[in-house]
Amino acid sequence: MLEIKQLHANAGDTPIIRGIDLSIKAGEIHAIMGPNGSGKSTLSNVLAGKPGYEVTSGEILFKGRDLSEMEPEVRAREGIFLAFQYPVEIPGVNNSYFLKASLNAIREHRGEPTLDAMDFLALAKEKMSHVEMPSDLMNRSINEGFSGGEKKRNEVLQMLLLEPALCILDETDSGLDIDALRVVAGGVNLLRSPERSMLIITHYQRLLDYIVPDYVHVLADGRIVRSGGKELALELDQKGYGWIEEQARTEGHE
Amino acid sequence: MSRSSSTGDDERPLGTRHYLERFARAAQHRAGPGWLETLRGEAIASFAEIGFPTRRLEEWRYTSTAPIERVAFELPESDRSAPTPEELAEIAPCASQAWRAVFVDGRLCAERSVLPADSGGLRIDSLADALAGGEGEALVAAHLARQAPFKNDAFTALNTAFMEDGALVEIPPGWQEERPLYLLFVSTGNETISHPRTLVIARPGSRATLIQDHVSLDSGTRFSNAVCEVLAEENAALDLVLIQRENAQSYHVSNLQAVQERDSRVALHTITLGGALVRNELGLMLAAPGAEADLRGLFLGGSRRHIDNHTLVDHAVPHCTSRQLYKGILGGHARGVFRGRVIVRPDAQKSDALQSNPNLLLANQAEINTKPQLEIRADDVKCSHGSTIGQLDREALFYLRSRGVEERAARMLLTRGFAAEIAAGLPLESLSGWARQLVDSAVETLTADMEGSET
Known part of the structure; x- marks a missing residue:
């Protein structure tokens, strides 16, 4: 599904990712953990194609194709979905209108028939029930005046509607109370399937109690410094990131 | 005016x-009451004394009227x-539910109009009738050229x-009917001019929505020189909607002056x-305590269009x-002006005035001159103003694109989103929905024009 080879990338002019290798197969769930500033969000932005983030060397293959030349909307249509850490508020743009435009752009790309307003609303209603989202949020401007939890639900709702091949969750747990976390994780778990991969970026182990990963990687200073199974997350939770950062620094100077 | 002087001696432009x-030349054809002839x-x-404004005047610093002066506009036959x-x-789906007066090149077209026949006292009359000494003459004589001095x-x-014609609108005391009043001004011909004049008198305790919509159905250079005078009496509530959507060769100068009485x-x-x-x-004159004025505007344009808004x-x-x-949205080489003056007179304590002018520039060559001007001569007041000039929000653009929406479509959505607030402020859902459609399609045209000029 996703092959990252010796990736180096900048955020603006600053080198952040300094050599990442990562392979995610269909159906796998990978978690990336790491302290603040380790490059977690840069990695997700690079994968989604955010302007201002530049691959300086190495490559990213998605379903065997080089991502670097693809516009963000093309990546989305090909099946990459980034759930934002801070979903953007867009005044004046109706949430329902946006979701329908998005879904139809992607369905068209897949060669599926587009949905009319009625069919779309029926589908959206069904998906909304999975994330316990109040129906009036559909008729508001995108994320405007939404609580933190409502914004994250809206992200997962989009994921449920678009059914991407690769879901990237960028600190989806941040700012969520335990009930909201359970609902959001429940929505994500509905998407688990042998054809779908997930990359879960998080600072805390907490989310991984609900969305159990197959692999855990620790990112420090722009590199993956340790990989393991789900038990690695627990170890980090107990010991913190200090020891790993220390290790990364020593290795970096070798 | 001396008729004997030959034009050759005249130094005027x-x-x-x-x-x-x-x-x-028209003097012998005009037949109106004496007071009107004196006024004219x-x-x-x-006009002979001051001529067309020059850019040396502060009020006209950013706007040249030369394109208007260059054309010898004629009143249409x-x-x-x-x-x-x-x-x-097609022009106005909302008109079917409204009282409506349709003006063609400034003249009332009775066949297309639906006017109240003395229904509870609501009056929408042709100004021409009143000017020719008809039934509304006394009312017109009492109010014309009071709010809008020349x-x-x-x-x-x-x-x-x-002025030949226009609307005389009188909303009777306590009027609360929801049905809007719709005045449509259609311009036709080439190098034609019209001088629509509207007089609105909202009697105490009345409430109404009045739309003045300026449209061209085809191409051709026209000049609409509109004046609207409004008197809102005690406790009256008026929503006045001006829609200006004439063709790309047309000129439009509009002066709306309102005087507001208590509450x-x-x-x-x-x-x-x-x-x-x-x-x-x-211009809004808050003439008695408790008066409230709410000015909302959206101006949008591309290519070499010039849109100038002066509020006082x-x-x-x-x-x-x-x-x-x-709110301004400008693309291409368009230029926009917003000059918002607020005067707080020495006695006007507890005045509360807010002004905001956010602008969206979609192209490097587009330009906006924004100049808020607060002249505060009282000390116990709450006044503020702010203006911003920006581009589309990058984060929002990426957010939409990351969901599969094409960049061009995402830009259009965001631009529409920026504009939406003004249409949403219109009273009645049918009206705001209609205005939203007009704005949405104007944004679409603007976006498409810009695409075309880039390639």
């Missing part, structure tokens, strides 16, 4: 002379062709000298989507409130 000659005479004398009922339904305003002077509320919604050169002069809110007495929200 050609544009000015043109209108003086036309006025003199005074108006043309004012009698063959003014009215829009068909089908065209009318002494220092060349365009209002021209309108006053040449009245006037909301002015100005939506400018068309025209080569548009100048809006909006005069807090003449204490305890009045004014709000101004003007």
Whole structure:
């Protein structure tokens, strides 16, 4: 599904990712953990194609194709979905209108028939029930005046509607109370399937109690410094990131 | 005016002379009451004295009227062709539910109009009837040229000298009917001019929505020189909607002046989507305590269009409130002007005035001159203003694209989103929905034009 080879990338002019290798197969769930500033969000932005983030060397293959030349909307249509850490508020743009435009752009790309307003609303209603989202949020401007939890639900709702091949969750747990976390994780778990991969970026182990990963990687200073199974997350939770950062620094100077 | 002087001796610019000659030539055809002929005479004398404004005047610093002066505009002949009922339904679907007066090149077209026949006292009359000494003459004589003086305003002077027709609207005391009043001004022909004049009197305790919609059905250079005078009496609530969507060769100068009495509320919604050169002069006089003015505007344009908005809110007495929200969207080489003046008179304590002018520039060559101007001569007041000039939000653009929405479509969505607030502020869902459609399609055209010019 996703092959990252010796990736180096900048955020603006600053080198952040300094050599990442990562392979995610269909159906796998990978978690990336790491302290603040380790490059977690840069990695997700690079994968989604955010302007201002530049691959300086190495490559990213998605379903065997080089991502670097693809516009963000093309990546989305090909099946990459980034759930934002801070979903953007867009005044004046109706949430329902946006979701329908998005879904139809992607369905068209897949060669599926587009949905009319009625069919779309029926589908959206069904998906909304999975994330316990109040129906009036559909008729508001995108994320405007939404609580933190409502914004994250809206992200997962989009994921449920678009059914991407690769879901990237960028600190989806941040700012969520335990009930909201359970609902959001429940929505994500509905998407688990042998054809779908997930990359879960998080600072805390907490989310991984609900969305159990197959692999855990620790990112420090722009590199993956340790990989393991789900038990690695627990170890980090107990010991913190200090020891790993220390290790990364020593290795970096070798 | 001396008729004996030959035009050769006249040092005035050609544009000015043109209108003086036309006025003199039309003198024998005009048949109106004496007071009107006196008023017209005074108006043309004012125009002869001041001529068209130059950019040396502070009020006209950013806007040149040269394109208007260059064309020898003529009042159209009698063959003014009215829009068909089908065209009318397409121009304004909302008109079917409204009282409506349709004007073609400034003249009322009775066949296309649906006017109240003395229904509980609501009056929408042709101004021409009143000017010819008809039934509304006394009312017109008492109010005309009171709110919109012409002494220092060349365009209002021209309108006053040449006005043929327009609407006389009187909303009776306590009127609460929801049905909106819709005045449609259609321009036709080439190098034609019209001087629509509207007089609105909202009696105490009345509430109404009045739309003035300026449209061209085809191409051709036209000049609409509109003047609207409004009196909102005690406790009246008026929503006045100005929609300007004439073709890309047309010029539009509009002067709207309102006087507000105690506890009245006037909301002015100005939506400018068309025209080569548009100048809006909006003046609200808060003349008695408790008056509230709400000015909302959206102006949008690409290519080489020029849109100029001048507002003046005069807090003449204490305890009045004014709000101004003007949004500009400019692409191509378009230029926009927003000059918002607020005057708080020395006695006008407890005045509350807010002004905001956010602008969106979609192209490097587009330009906006924004100049808020607060003249505060009282000390216990709450006044603030702010203006911003920005581009589309990058984060929002990426957010939409990351969901599969094409960049061009994402830009259009965001631009529409920026504009949406003004249409959403219109009263009645059917009206705001309709305005939203007009704005959305204007944004689409603007986005498409810009794509075309980039490639």
